[in-house]
Structures are given as C-alpha cells and as structure tokens.
Amino acid sequence: MxxxxxxxxxxxxxxxxxxxxxxxxxxxxxxxxxxxxxxxxxxxxxxxxxxxxxxxxxxxxxxxxxxxxxxxVPAPREMERVVAESGSIITIRMPTPMERATWEMPDGVGMIVVTGPDGVPYAYPGDRTEVVAP
Missing domain, CATH: 1.10.10.10 (Winged helix-like DNA-binding domain superfamily/Winged helix DNA-binding domain)
Incomplete structure (x- = not known):
C-alpha cells in the first residue's frame, strides 16, 4: 500500500x-x-x-x-538498433500527429532524433529504438 x-x-x-x-x-x-x-x-x-x-x-x-x-500493458516489441555516427547529436521530442499515426505510437512516447555530422536528422520511435554510440 x-x-x-x-x-x-x-x-x-x-x-x-x-x-x-x-x-x-x-x-x-x-x-x-x-x-x-x-x-x-x-x-x-x-x-x-x-x-x-x-x-x-x-x-x-x-x-x-x-x-x-x-x-x-503493451505487447513486447523488438528493438531496432541504430548506430549513431561519431559526432551525431541525439535528441528526444514528442512526435507529430502524423508520426504518431504512421508508427502507431502510444501517447507519451517520444521520438529519438539522430542528427548525423552531415546535419541530416533521422527520427525513430522511442518505444522500439535503441541508439548505440560507436
């Protein structure tokens, strides 16, 4: 209690x-x-x-x-492993309504954004992505 x-x-x-x-x-x-x-x-x-x-x-x-x-209770999901290049910037933000629908994300789950050294951002659903630094 x-x-x-x-x-x-x-x-x-x-x-x-x-x-x-x-x-x-x-x-x-x-x-x-x-x-x-x-x-x-x-x-x-x-x-x-x-x-x-x-x-x-x-x-x-x-x-x-x-x-x-x-x-x-959500069903277990397989995690996708993303390897961030050296010099990448990793941020977390809330998804847009379109991202939430596309990825079928539950409320409260953030997007992991990996911006590589070239400045191009890639967004991944936070409930099924693991980012690994080299």
Missing part, C-alpha cells in the same frame, strides 16, 4: 506498485488495467497523484493509454 510517511512521493509509490504487479504477471501483455477512477478509489489517492503515476509508467513504456478505451 501507499505509505505517506515513507518520504517517497505517493505517485512514485503507486507507479512502483503497478509496475511490480505487471512484472509479476497479474496483467499480461494486452490486459486492461484498472481505470484512473478505480485506482483513485482503491489506493485512496487524489486524481492528480494517480495521473502522475500513470504518466510515469506511460513514459517508461510500461503501459499504454488508449483514449476512449483505457490503459493496458
């Missing part, structure tokens, strides 16, 4: 609890998680606290939020 006296923010405790339940197999890939309202009631937390925990999990790729449907 959430321990207000622990010194750890409640949103972090909730995110850790949900992550542990997912890792234990309570919710396998594709499984729907409890709604935001259910989590507020179950853990007796404020809506903002629950939203921050969900946002943290979503950003880490632990859950995906589907508007109008809810939250689920």
């Amino acid at each position: 959430i321990d207000p006296a622990s010194g750890v923010p409640a949103w972090r405790q909730l995110a850790d609890l949900l992550r542990a339940r997912i890792a234990a197999g309570e919710w396998p890939p594709g499984a729907r998680l409890p709604s935001e309202t259910d989590l507020v009631q179950q853990y007796e937390l404020g809506r903002t606290t629950v939203r921050r925990a969900i946002s943290s999990l979503r950003s880490a790729g632990v859950v995906e939020v589907i508007h109008g449907w809810g939250m689920r």
